[in-house]
Amino acid sequence: MRKRKGGEKMSQLAESKGIILFSRNYKEKDKLVKIFTESAGKMMFYVKGIHRQNQPLAPALLPFTEAVYIGTFKNEGLSFIKSVKNIHPFRKIQEDIFLSGYGTYLLNLVDAAIEDHQYDPTLFQFTQLALQKMDEEDDPQIITNIFEVQLLQRFGIAPIWTHCVVCGKKRGKFDYSSKFGGILCEEHWSMDLRRYHADPRAVYFVRLFSSISYDKINAINLKEETKASIRQLIDQLYEEYVGIHLKSKKFIDQMKSWEHVLKRPVTNEKSTENKKKE
Numbered sequence: 001m002r003k004r005k006g007g008e009k010m011s012q013l014a015e016s017k018g019i020i021l022f023s024r025n026y027k028e029k030d031k032l033v034k035i036f037t038e039s040a041g042k043m044m045f046y047v048k049g050i051h052r053q054n055q056p057l058a059p060a061l062l063p064f065t066e067a068v069y070i071g072t073f074k075n076e077g078l079s080f081i082k083s084v085k086n087i088h089p090f091r092k093i094q095e096d097i098f099l100s101g102y103g104t105y106l107l108n109l110v111d112a113a114i115e116d117h118q119y120d121p122t123l124f125q126f127t128q129l130a131l132q133k134m135d136e137e138d139d140p141q142i143i144t145n146i147f148e149v150q151l152l153q154r155f156g157i158a159p160i161w162t163h164c165v166v167c168g169k170k171r172g173k174f175d176y177s178s179k180f181g182g183i184l185c186e187e188h189w190s191m192d193l194r195r196y197h198a199d200p201r202a203v204y205f206v207r208l209f210s211s212i213s214y215d216k217i218n219a220i221n222l223k224e225e226t227k228a229s230i231r232q233l234i235d236q237l238y239e240e241y242v243g244i245h246l247k248s249k250k251f252i253d254q255m256k257s258w259e260h261v262l263k264r265p266v267t268n269e270k271s272t273e274n275k276k277k278e
């Protein structure tokens with residue numbers, strides 16, 4: 001869908017699928033909107049008159065929205081949107097305060113992990129799928145944890161999860177060692193006294209999360225206790241290797257203390273399943 005006005009010299013229009021990362025008001029009536037585009041990476045767009053009534057672009061610029069954005073994509077400075085098609089809102093995430101908490105954190109991580117304008121269609125699709133799964137009400141904590149573990153690579157870290165870094169063993173109890181940049185089997189724990197001392201169950205799941213695809217997560221059901229030790233292990237990894245402190249992360253951590261007040265009760269069916277599976 002490329003428009004060309006007769007004879008008029010204009011910069012070329014580009015189009016790409018994109019996911020809204022965030023937006024903020026700019027001057028009185030305008031907005032700056034950051035979009036992760038599939039074909040040109042993250043870009044900041046300048047949108048004029050967004051608060052006007054009947055601004056046709058408005059629904060495509062809401063948080064947790066995916067669409068095809070058509071406009072002038074600039075390598076530097078601000079880009080502009082001319083039109084939009086195939087708008088897909090992630091409605092459940094938009095409407096649920098818990099899901100938006102997790103969703104915001106994922107998008108903040110994406111924003112922190114790669115530079116603007118960096119072409120990364122793999123990360124784009126991974127982000128899209130994570131949001132889609134969250135929107136389909138798969139477990140947002142598991143989705144988030146998988147995202148965090150697999151995103152480590154974008155921060156330049158590639159821990160060895162597949163086998164004990166000393167003997168190559170693949171089964172059994174493991175712990176994480178920063179000294180070795182990977183996991184140690186129980187037999188070799190003594191080689192690093194400052195290993196993480198993580199819950200072996202947490203290490204088991206983080207190993208699984210490091211290579212799992214989102215299509216297979218339906219089969220995973222975790223007890224709260226296991227989730228908490230996975231959280232702790234990933235926090236330790238992020239603290240050591242990534243060192244960013246996002247407000248949205250703080251928010252989901254604090255959410256734990258008040259979510260029971262607001263959360264819809266889980267159906268009986270699902271809670272028995274939870275117990276059975278683990």
Ligand SMILES: [Zn+2]
Pocket residue numbers: 164165166167168169184185186187188
């Ligand atoms: Zn070993």
